[in-house]
Amino acid sequence: MxxxxxxxxxxxxxxxxxxxxxxxxxxxxxxxxxxxxxxxxxxxxxxxxxxxxxxxxxxxxxxGNRAGLMAGLLDESEAAWQASVISGPPPLGPGAPPKERLLAFGRSRLEANLRHADLLLAAVGADTGRSYAAYSFTATHVRYLLSELGVHGDIALLATAILAPLEVPILRQQTGVENMSIDRIIAGWEDLVERVLA
Amino acid sequence: MxxxxxxxxxxxxxxxxxxxxxxxxxxxxxxxxxxxxxxxxxxxxxxxxxxxxxxxxxxxxxxGNRAGLMAGLLDESEAAWQASVISGPPPLGPGAPPKERLLAFGRSRLEANLRHADLLLAAVGADTGRSYAAYSFTATHVRYLLSELGVHGDIALLATAILAPLEVPILRQQTGVENMSIDRIIAGWEDLVERVLA
DNA sequence: TGCTAAACCGGACTACGGTCCGCTTTCATT
DNA sequence: AATGAAAGCGGACCGTAGTCCGGTTTAGCA
Incomplete structure (x- = not known):
C-alpha cells in the first residue's frame, strides 16, 4: 500500500x-x-x-479559484491531522491494534468534518489537487487498516462504504435536518464498521 | 410538461x-x-x-432559483421511478422478498443517480423541499425494507450507511477518477448490504 | 551595478445568479 | 360587461466569481 x-x-x-x-x-x-x-x-x-x-x-x-483558497486555509489543520494519524499517539496513531485505530480514525474524521464543514464544502472543486489529495489520504489509510484486519472482499469499495457516511453533506443532513446527536451518529458508524468487519 | x-x-x-x-x-x-x-x-x-x-x-x-428549476426538470423521471418502486413489477416493486427488493432498489437508484448526475448535482439546495423530499423517499423505503428484514440496530443510521455510497459525488469519484466499472461498484454495494444484513 | 527574461501584479471587464418594483393580466364578483 | 384587488410579469440593477493583459518587480548573471 x-x-x-x-x-x-x-x-x-x-x-x-x-x-x-x-x-x-x-x-x-x-x-x-x-x-x-x-x-x-x-x-x-x-x-x-x-x-x-x-x-x-x-x-x-x-x-486558482475560491475553492483553492479555501483548500489552502484547510491545509494547516489537515496537515496536523494527517501527522497525528501517521505518527501521533495511539489509538489514532500507530501502536494500537488496527481495529482500535480504525474506530479512533472514524471518530476523529467525523469530528474534523463537522468542525470544518463550511470550509470543506467551500473547498470542493479546488483545481489544485489538494482537496482530492486530502480525501485520498483518508481512503488510503482506511484501505491499509482493512487489509491489516484481514478483511476479505473488495477493499477499495469497502473503504469507500465506510467513509461515505462521514461526508459533510450527510452529517449535515443528520445533525441539521434529522436532529441526530453526534454520539448517536458515532455509535451508528461503529456498528457499521463492526458489520463490515464481521 | x-x-x-x-x-x-x-x-x-x-x-x-x-x-x-x-x-x-x-x-x-x-x-x-x-x-x-x-x-x-x-x-x-x-x-x-x-x-x-x-x-x-x-x-x-x-x-425560486436555478436549483429549483433543475429540481423541476427532475420531477418527471423521479416521479416515474418512485411509482415503479411503489407499485411497479417486482423485484423493484412489491411482491418480491424484501432482500431482493432491496438489491433491486440499490441497482436502480445507482443507475438513476449516474444517469442524471449532472442534473442532480445542479439541483442540490433547491429551496423547494422537493429535492429533500426525493431523498426522503429513498430513505424511508430503505428503512422500511430493513425493518421488514428484521435487522437489529439503528435502522435510520443503517439506511443512511447503505445509501451514502450511492450518492452522486462518490459515484463520480469512483467512475471518473478511480476508473471503476459500474458492475464492480454494484457488486461492492451488494456485498456491503450482505454484511449489514448479516 | 546594469541587463534581461520570466514571474508577478492589479484593476478594468465579462458572465452569471439573484433581487426589486412598477406595470399588466387574470378572474371572482357584481 | 365593469371593476378592483391580487397574482403574475419582466427587465433594469446589484454583487460576486473569474479572466485578461499591459505595466512592474524580481532574481540570476555578467
Missing amino acids: SEPELLPILGQPPRERRDAARNRDAVMCAAQQLIDHCGVEAVTMDAVAEKAGVGKGTIFRRF | SEPELLPILGQPPRERRDAARNRDAVMCAAQQLIDHCGVEAVTMDAVAEKAGVGKGTIFRRF
Whole structure:
C-alpha cells in the first residue's frame, strides 16, 4: 500500500519570489480573519483582496479559484491531522491494534468534518489537487487498516462504504435536518464498521 | 410538461393562472431543450428566459432559483421511478422478498443517480423541499425494507450507511477518477448490504 | 551595478445568479 | 360587461466569481 502524497513537496522547483510569498501570507491571513470574524460566506474575493492590500488577480493567480483558497486555509489543520494519524499517539496513531485505530480514525474524521464543514464544502472543486489529495489520504489509510484486519472482499469499495457516511453533506443532513446527536451518529458508524468487519 | 404534484397536497389553494401555466411550460421546455442540446451547464437563467420568451424574474418567481428549476426538470423521471418502486413489477416493486427488493432498489437508484448526475448535482439546495423530499423517499423505503428484514440496530443510521455510497459525488469519484466499472461498484454495494444484513 | 527574461501584479471587464418594483393580466364578483 | 384587488410579469440593477493583459518587480548573471 503506497504512501499517499503528503504535504511537503520535495523537489526544489524555482524558488518562490519574495513578493509572492509576502502576498500569499497576507491573503491567507486576511481570509482567515474574515472567516473567524464573519464566517466562511463573508470570504469574497474582493473582500480578501482589499483586506490583504492586493489585487484580485493576484489571489486567482496563487489559488486558482475560491475553492483553492479555501483548500489552502484547510491545509494547516489537515496537515496536523494527517501527522497525528501517521505518527501521533495511539489509538489514532500507530501502536494500537488496527481495529482500535480504525474506530479512533472514524471518530476523529467525523469530528474534523463537522468542525470544518463550511470550509470543506467551500473547498470542493479546488483545481489544485489538494482537496482530492486530502480525501485520498483518508481512503488510503482506511484501505491499509482493512487489509491489516484481514478483511476479505473488495477493499477499495469497502473503504469507500465506510467513509461515505462521514461526508459533510450527510452529517449535515443528520445533525441539521434529522436532529441526530453526534454520539448517536458515532455509535451508528461503529456498528457499521463492526458489520463490515464481521 | 405539466407539473406533477409529487405527494398530493390536500388543500385546494387558488388555481393557477393561465399565463402562469403557459409560462411555466415554456420555461421547462426551453430548459430541457438546452440540456438535451448543450448540457446542463448551458442552462443559464438568461438563456432559458430568452429561449422561453419570458422575463428572468418570472423564472425565479416560479422556481425560486436555478436549483429549483433543475429540481423541476427532475420531477418527471423521479416521479416515474418512485411509482415503479411503489407499485411497479417486482423485484423493484412489491411482491418480491424484501432482500431482493432491496438489491433491486440499490441497482436502480445507482443507475438513476449516474444517469442524471449532472442534473442532480445542479439541483442540490433547491429551496423547494422537493429535492429533500426525493431523498426522503429513498430513505424511508430503505428503512422500511430493513425493518421488514428484521435487522437489529439503528435502522435510520443503517439506511443512511447503505445509501451514502450511492450518492452522486462518490459515484463520480469512483467512475471518473478511480476508473471503476459500474458492475464492480454494484457488486461492492451488494456485498456491503450482505454484511449489514448479516 | 546594469541587463534581461520570466514571474508577478492589479484593476478594468465579462458572465452569471439573484433581487426589486412598477406595470399588466387574470378572474371572482357584481 | 365593469371593476378592483391580487397574482403574475419582466427587465433594469446589484454583487460576486473569474479572466485578461499591459505595466512592474524580481532574481540570476555578467
